[in-house]
């Protein structure tokens with residue numbers, strides 16, 4: 108791109124755009140990186156510099172950028188029809204996708220409600236669960252439970268069940284009350300392997316048992332990011348916790364709501380994170396990877412039991428009055444179908460296992476570096492924490508803004524990194540190859556040396 112055009116765009120960016128999750132003053136005398144092209148695992152800026160998209164464009168991308176089959180699906184759908192209302196009208200891509208999602212998600216999730224982003228999928232789950240209990244006459248069941256460190260989106264319902272102080276606490280006066288439970292965190296396991304996992308799971312489940320024993324009559328649902336709390340700091344949680352939670356929710360009549368907005372579609376090495384624990388939730392939220400990260404779309408799946416509580420004569424007023432303008436967008440649904448075909452044709456999940464093994468090996472090298480602690484991995488997601496004194500878990504002073512420095516230095520080494528505080532992570536696309544992850548790890552080591560000496 109010509110330098111003059113680039114400078115003009117960056118001037119306008121600064122004049123008119125307010126970027127999300129961004130302190131805009133940080134850009135007063137520094138430019139945003141202007142992107143010109145994206146292909147496969149790479150993103151290119153206006154100066155022709157190439158970066159690995161190690162966070163899959165906010166945890167969305169699966170098969171790489173610019174996949175020809177996805178582009179073809181968009182073209183074909185646009186040749187037929189573009190966006191249409193999805194209430195009273197229906198269309199083949201929305202119908203076919205719903206059927207396929209019912210077939211591939213955990214057993215018992217038989218109905219699909221469309222919306223258009225992760226937060227709205229969570230809002231739908233909350234309202235659906237709440238209305239269910241009202242409609243079956245258990246009107247005291249109005250409260251929700253969430254985990255410390257959880258992140259379910261930025262709309263107010265999702266923030267009400269959010270457990271990240273930095274993002275959520277300011278908005279407290281606007282939120283509904285929900286119960287916060289301690290999150291199981293595998294970093295706290297004293298023993299390695301299954302014994303440590305059981306111990307961590309049990310310590311957190313004790314609290315749930317206490318709450319359910321006291322409050323079950325007032326509880327509608329328990330929302331959880333299965334196996335992996337993303338935005339809260341890449342906290343990895345044991346399968347035993349999810350299994351215990353499933354049993355408790357069933358025993359006490361509380362909906363288990365699995366927020367797989369981020370973990371769905373293979374990112375954790377299985378199609379859905381719930382599969383690691385072999386459990387089925389009552390409600391499941393999906394977005395991001397649903398369209399391979401190409402188009403905005405989301406779904407909330409639920410059981411027949413929940414759906415049936417809304418199914419009655421109109422006069423009974425059991426209708427679910429919820430919907431968004433871009434609900435079930437046909438182009439997005441066509442892309443999602445193309446993505447699911449790719450999973451079959453390119454044996455995406457099988458291929459990803461080879462990369463996942465290579466990633467485990469590459470992380471071994473990073474784990475030996477100074478300042479690095481708690482290297483952890485689930486499928487194509489890996490994370491580690493940076494400390495001034497890693498052994499004693501003594502943090503860097505906040506004013507050093509280590510995470511921000513890593514982000515900046517990443518560009519110099521051809522990496523798009525997006526640390527959460529002083530936690531560095533990869534959220535790799537399923538198209539990443541073993542060579543990619545080895546290269547990314549080597550570049551990360553250079554970034555660490557650059558920033559930490």
Ligand code: PMP
Nearest residue numbers: 224225226258259260337368369
């Ligand atoms: N749930 C989870 C687990 C998420 O990670 C996110 C977004 N990172 C959301 C919900 C919200 O999705 P969106 O940003 O599309 O609203």
